[in-house]
Amino acid sequence: MSEKQAKMKKGRPAGLGVAHADLSDYEGTGAVHMDLIKRRAAHFGGSLLFYHDPVQIVRGEGVWLYDENGRAYLDCYNNVCSVGHCNPRVVQAVTKQAGELNTHTRYLHETIIEYAEKLAGTFPGDLDMCLFVCTGTEANELAMLIARAVTGKRGAIVMDHSYHGNSTLIGEMSTSTYSRKKRPDHIAAVEPPNLYRGRYNAEEPGVGAKYAAFVDAGIQKLEANGQGVAALMCDGIFDSQGGLEAPKDYFEHVYAKVRAAGGLCIADEVQPGFGRTGRMWGFEQYGVLPDIVTLGKPMGNGHPVAGVVTTPEIMQQFADKSFYFNTFGGNPVSAAAGKAVLEEIEEKNLVSHVAAVGAHLRAGLEELATRHEIIGNVHGIGLYQALDLVKDRETREAAREECQQIPDALKEEGILLGLTGPHGNVLKIRPPLVFDKSNADQLIGSLDKVLGSIRIGS
Amino acid sequence: MSEKQAKMKKGRPAGLGVAHADLSDYEGTGAVHMDLIKRRAAHFGGSLLFYHDPVQIVRGEGVWLYDENGRAYLDCYNNVCSVGHCNPRVVQAVTKQAGELNTHTRYLHETIIEYAEKLAGTFPGDLDMCLFVCTGTEANELAMLIARAVTGKRGAIVMDHSYHGNSTLIGEMSTSTYSRKKRPDHIAAVEPPNLYRGRYNAEEPGVGAKYAAFVDAGIQKLEANGQGVAALMCDGIFDSQGGLEAPKDYFEHVYAKVRAAGGLCIADEVQPGFGRTGRMWGFEQYGVLPDIVTLGKPMGNGHPVAGVVTTPEIMQQFADKSFYFNTFGGNPVSAAAGKAVLEEIEEKNLVSHVAAVGAHLRAGLEELATRHEIIGNVHGIGLYQALDLVKDRETREAAREECQQIPDALKEEGILLGLTGPHGNVLKIRPPLVFDKSNADQLIGSLDKVLGSIRIGS
Numbered sequence: 001m002s003e004k005q006a007k008m009k010k011g012r013p014a015g016l017g018v019a020h021a022d023l024s025d026y027e028g029t030g031a032v033h034m035d036l037i038k039r040r041a042a043h044f045g046g047s048l049l050f051y052h053d054p055v056q057i058v059r060g061e062g063v064w065l066y067d068e069n070g071r072a073y074l075d076c077y078n079n080v081c082s083v084g085h086c087n088p089r090v091v092q093a094v095t096k097q098a099g100e101l102n103t104h105t106r107y108l109h110e111t112i113i114e115y116a117e118k119l120a121g122t123f124p125g126d127l128d129m130c131l132f133v134c135t136g137t138e139a140n141e142l143a144m145l146i147a148r149a150v151t152g153k154r155g156a157i158v159m160d161h162s163y164h165g166n167s168t169l170i171g172e173m174s175t176s177t178y179s180r181k182k183r184p185d186h187i188a189a190v191e192p193p194n195l196y197r198g199r200y201n202a203e204e205p206g207v208g209a210k211y212a213a214f215v216d217a218g219i220q221k222l223e224a225n226g227q228g229v230a231a232l233m234c235d236g237i238f239d240s241q242g243g244l245e246a247p248k249d250y251f252e253h254v255y256a257k258v259r260a261a262g263g264l265c266i267a268d269e270v271q272p273g274f275g276r277t278g279r280m281w282g283f284e285q286y287g288v289l290p291d292i293v294t295l296g297k298p299m300g301n302g303h304p305v306a307g308v309v310t311t312p313e314i315m316q317q318f319a320d321k322s323f324y325f326n327t328f329g330g331n332p333v334s335a336a337a338g339k340a341v342l343e344e345i346e347e348k349n350l351v352s353h354v355a356a357v358g359a360h361l362r363a364g365l366e367e368l369a370t371r372h373e374i375i376g377n378v379h380g381i382g383l384y385q386a387l388d389l390v391k392d393r394e395t396r397e398a399a400r401e402e403c404q405q406i407p408d409a410l411k412e413e414g415i416l417l418g419l420t421g422p423h424g425n426v427l428k429i430r431p432p433l434v435f436d437k438s439n440a441d442q443l444i445g446s447l448d449k450v451l452g453s454i455r456i457g458s
Numbered sequence: 459m460s461e462k463q464a465k466m467k468k469g470r471p472a473g474l475g476v477a478h479a480d481l482s483d484y485e486g487t488g489a490v491h492m493d494l495i496k497r498r499a500a501h502f503g504g505s506l507l508f509y510h511d512p513v514q515i516v517r518g519e520g521v522w523l524y525d526e527n528g529r530a531y532l533d534c535y536n537n538v539c540s541v542g543h544c545n546p547r548v549v550q551a552v553t554k555q556a557g558e559l560n561t562h563t564r565y566l567h568e569t570i571i572e573y574a575e576k577l578a579g580t581f582p583g584d585l586d587m588c589l590f591v592c593t594g595t596e597a598n599e600l601a602m603l604i605a606r607a608v609t610g611k612r613g614a615i616v617m618d619h620s621y622h623g624n625s626t627l628i629g630e631m632s633t634s635t636y637s638r639k640k641r642p643d644h645i646a647a648v649e650p651p652n653l654y655r656g657r658y659n660a661e662e663p664g665v666g667a668k669y670a671a672f673v674d675a676g677i678q679k680l681e682a683n684g685q686g687v688a689a690l691m692c693d694g695i696f697d698s699q700g701g702l703e704a705p706k707d708y709f710e711h712v713y714a715k716v717r718a719a720g721g722l723c724i725a726d727e728v729q730p731g732f733g734r735t736g737r738m739w740g741f742e743q744y745g746v747l748p749d750i751v752t753l754g755k756p757m758g759n760g761h762p763v764a765g766v767v768t769t770p771e772i773m774q775q776f777a778d779k780s781f782y783f784n785t786f787g788g789n790p791v792s793a794a795a796g797k798a799v800l801e802e803i804e805e806k807n808l809v810s811h812v813a814a815v816g817a818h819l820r821a822g823l824e825e826l827a828t829r830h831e832i833i834g835n836v837h838g839i840g841l842y843q844a845l846d847l848v849k850d851r852e853t854r855e856a857a858r859e860e861c862q863q864i865p866d867a868l869k870e871e872g873i874l875l876g877l878t879g880p881h882g883n884v885l886k887i888r889p890p891l892v893f894d895k896s897n898a899d900q901l902i903g904s905l906d907k908v909l910g911s912i913r914i915g916s
Contacts, residue, residue: 036566043574045773046589046600046782047563056566060559078561080785086557095553099544101518102760103536105505108494108514116501131504134592134762135786141625142504166782167599169626177781297785302560304592304762304786315503323635324504324624327538327755328593328762 060085076431082298083344084434090301093340097333112335125289129315131308132330136270136296137165139306147264149321153228157218159192161422163240185225188218193246196377212253219261229263236282237272242421243386251286270296278355278382303337358382364444372451387427398423413446518543534889540756541802542892548759551798555791570793583747587773589766590788594728594754595623597764605722607779611686615676617650619880621698643683646676651704654835670711677719687721694740695730700879701844709744728754736813736840761795816840822902830909845885856881871904
């Protein structure tokens with residue numbers, strides 16, 4: 001590995017977990033699957049593998065993933081197959097529709113209409129119009145196309161260390177992925193409301209308004225640059241920032257500022273959406289109503305389905321000025337997958353299930369924190385919980401190196417888990433939503449063991 | 459419909475076919491499915507319907523689509539389900555894999571490795587590395603990320619009236635979708651090699667070099683703008699330009715110019731790729747080797763699969779400077795779908811089938827041209843054939859209004875067909891690749907009838 005590659009690798013978002021760039025990382029490490037790793041490296045580009053000794057997964061069911069030897073791993077990481085790996089209702093819906101018809105949305109088809117009706121029905125206010133695309137990146141691209149068309153402005157406000165996707169524009173809006181020096185004129189990034197590591201803690205009077213005030217500088221920057229504010233885009237679970245709990249009034253203040261500047265408020269619900277937070281939509285916990293919502297990951301339980309939801313007024317303004325077509329977006333199979341996911345969430349009462357299991361998991365994590373000095377803070381919501389690991393509780397110095405050993409060690413215990421946060425020191429617990437209390441207890445037990453084995457400074 | 463909307467609608471690319479913006483277009487027209495159209499308009503945004511009296515399609519098989527009454531339509535339009543609607547091998551592969559596992563590419567999985575090996579094996583030269591994404595737009599976005607990272611430049615050369623996708627950057631590279639006045643500094647568009655309507659015809663000495671010379675001005679513009687040439691992106695079938703046959707040496711000259719300017723050559727094979735032209739890859743007919751190839755539409759026969767193929771050297775340079783991850787891209791189900799499509803193309807000898815049926819279809823279209831004055835020119839390749847319709851063979855005035863009646867009329871005959879081209883006067887024949895000679899004969903018969911019923915100036 002060259003020095004440049006080593007530097008690049010160090011700069012990779014910790015959210016990617018333990019990741020490797022090329023074959024030389026594995027040679028001589030005793031990695032079990034060197035044959036597959038070599039074959040893969042010969043023709044497959046772009047995506048890094050998890051783990052120093054990468055795992056081969058061949059089967060999934062519910063919260064379980066299985067390797068080629070039949071060993072079971074408790075999945076505490078994956079948020080795509082959120083109604084459970086290989087959920088029978090979704091598999092059945094995809095199978096049936098794929099055998100009947102898979103075209104596009106330029107012919108009439110009942111399933112896409114039913115799905116749009118059903119999806120719109122889960123949103124409060126006048127968030128009534130659905131547009132379908134294939135990935136979270138495409139959803140965020142479309143949201144920005146809409147925001148720019150409707151406002152006539154170009155600038156976007158995002159959080160520091162954000163991640164919203166992988167296209168050119170959405171990559172620019174993903175401030176965790178490139179150097180601050182390269183930030184374009186149309187992007188302003190503001191400090192996120194981190195009550196543990198940020199400028200203000202939970203006891204600070206008016207803490208929500210104080211964090212929201214950082215948005216003022218973002219607005220000023222975009223106006224000074226001649227860009228204006230087309231939109232704020234924010235993931236309300238703050239995944240790439242370490243999974244934060246914002247002050248309850250934070251978004252109310254932020255949305256008011258963005259709207260006063262003529263911008264639209266885009267809630268990136270690719271991660272928090274579809275029940276992850278113990279509410280159907282992440283923004284609901286903050287008592288705000290976005291102008292545009294973007295959806296992705298769990299929407300089709302692995303089938304590439306994503307979407308944008310907005311108001312009829314905004315939709316009409318966009319349609320007056322522009323048009324949009326996505327070949328695969330909203331095709332009958334994608335619509336069948338999405339509809340089956342909604343039905344599953346509804347019939348299994350997954351949203352309240354998440355609230356209950358999330359609270360149980362949280363209590364277990366807080367109990368762990370009473371016994372493991374390395375846990376600086378426990379935060380998160382629903383089935384997104386995070387442990388901020390520290391070398392020292394006084395200084396709160398990030399335990400980056402220690403944290404990065406944990407996914408490998410947990411894998412040996414039969415648990416799949418990842419990292420996040422700007423310092424690479426946050427353990428991210430983000431299992432499929434069908435995760436239950438006994439799964440949570442198993443995770444707590446393994447975390448107890450692994451955290452107990454980590455030596456600070458090791 | 460407001461005047462503005464009417465204007466917008468007029469400006470829509472003809473490739474979208476006969477399209478409607480909103481409910482008011484259908485009220486009082488006697489459209490059969492007003493109930494569905496109304497329900498759809500209430501919650502579904504973004505995609506326009508084909509036909510003045512939109513069709514409801516409920517089932518597909520091979521080259522046939524069926525409406526709710528069981529009426530069969532011969533599909534002469536759709537290029538996504540190219541190994542046939544509901545191809546049993548693909549449906550079976552998706553069904554099996556969806557029931558076993560659907561994760562992402564950060565764990566090892568054999569299918570994605572096998573698929574990358576198999577796909578790379580279909581490319582000439584050192585086009586050996588595959589990256590997987592979900593849509594053609596994502597493939598073109600990734601190609602541009604790679605080109606910009608590798609060259610350190612930002613500019614892109616595209617054709618006039620191009621279409622490459624729907625994101626912000628790729629939308630800017632889709633010059634058919636917005637006014638020339640809004641063209642950004644990093645985009646240069648050049649005249650495509652239209653031997654019927656362009657500056658030079660097939661008899662012009664050195665016609666390939668003469669059309670290629672338009673690229674010089676594009677390079678100069680991008681250099682004068684301080685952007686430099688990161689890439690040329692071109693769809694070698696020229697779908698949005700009306701489906702052109704370029705002079706055989708055109709791309710050889712163009713590629714030499716782009717490379718001399720330090721840029722990479724991107725072949726957008728989203729339309730021509732996977733056998734459409736009677737060769738596996740569209741660029742093969744021109745004897746050139748692109749630096750980057752982008753894939754989409756037929757790659758998964760309707761499952762949202764797309765990709766980028768490039769050389770190990772370019773891949774390594776990109777990996778040294780950047781990283782890329784796509785959540786759904788290359789997941790086991792997408793890989794299984796893609797692999798089944800390749801197997802189907804191989805085992806059914808679809809590439810040579812396309813060459814044979816394409817030649818048969820072409821002969822039929824040329825015979826029609828001897829009897830129908832409205833046919834100004836027949837062009838295209840393989841199973842992409844196009845009729846440039848004219849009001850007058852001498853003046854070659856585009857028969858736009860006449861052409862736009864034809865899809866509706868053919869639908870009544872049980873044939874689905876669309877339009878394309880900057881003047882909206884080109885009938886585009888682009889069926890699934892399993893289309894056979896008897897299907898071609900049926901289409902020729904219906905075209906004969908419908909063209910005979912069109913009155914010029916009507």
